Amino acid sequence: MKTLRLAGLTLLLALSTTAHAEQNNTWYAGTTHQGVVLTQGLAWHCSGGACVLRGPYGNGLNMQVCKELSRKVGGLDYYYNDTGMVWSETENRALLAQCNSR
Structure with a gap:
């Protein structure tokens, strides 16, 4: 019985880890730029109002990626x-300013 419970817990853990690892998130960056922009090997698709990136790249915002994108598109x-x-401008203004700094 203990072996069966352990096997069940192991399977549950494996499934939850796999689901988490495959989770795609979406990032948005405000700019009038149009076209594809590469930052740190990531392809942002810019439509003239926003640049969008989708993928399994974690949950946070990355300052290096933000700065590189900002530099390439002329500010965010x-x-x-x-x-x-x-x-x-209304949330975490200092971080956006740091992102846009040259």
């Missing part, structure tokens, strides 16, 4: 993701 109005992290 905001930078956020679908997990609730936001850098904008």
Whole structure:
């Protein structure tokens, strides 16, 4: 019985780890730039109102990626993701300013 419980727990842990590892998130960056921009090997798709990146790259906002994207597109109005992290003029203004600094 203990072996069966242990096997069940192991399977549950494996499934939850796999599901978590495959989770894709979406990042948005405000800019008027159009086209594809590469930052740190990531392809941002920019539509003239925002650049969008989707993939299994974690849950946070990355300052190096933000700075490189900002430098390549001429500054960002905001930078956020679908997990609730936001850098904008109204939320975390200092981080957005750091992102846009040269």
